[in-house]
Amino acid sequence: MSDLFTLHHVSLYVQDVDASATFYATVLGLEEISNRVGKSHIRWFTIDGFRTFHLIGGDPEPERSRPFSTHVALATREFAAVLARLEQHGVTYVSLARQPRDITIRPDGVRQVYFQDPDGHWIEINDANADP
Incomplete structure (x- = not known):
């Protein structure tokens, strides 16, 4: 480290x-x-x-490519509340397999979802409670 x-x-x-x-x-x-x-x-x-x-x-590109693999990841101890907040605001989250309103569970037990901001930037949310 x-x-x-x-x-x-x-x-x-x-x-x-x-x-x-x-x-x-x-x-x-x-x-x-x-x-x-x-x-x-x-x-x-x-x-x-x-x-x-x-x-x-000021981004001049109206349709800039935003690959799924390029994202910002955040962690929260309030995973369920974050999902509810996304749904409340009409934001569709997806799993790693890109299934709408589905949650990925990694082999280490961490739950995660992905969604896009208004410019198409991908954001990953991880459940911090499962992190070792």
Whole structure:
């Protein structure tokens, strides 16, 4: 194990930064924080009080390819509540086999689902209660 690095932030290039910010705040419940670079086309959200999402508006590609294998993974101890929240907001999650409203159970017992944000970025949610 290396202590040389820790994850600081993830930046996602989006078309409409306000629509994406609404999704991350409303659907995922992330808290928006002050954008320390002061640029109006960038919005920041905290994940755990340290790590952040940076949404960068202005993507000129209306139909950019978003491969399933390229995704951001988050973990939660409130897996069932997150699934309910996704359903409440009309977000369809899928299993690794891409079956709608299905949950993957990995060989180590971790439950996981995948869904897309308004720009098609894939997000994976893992059940942190099953992590060893």
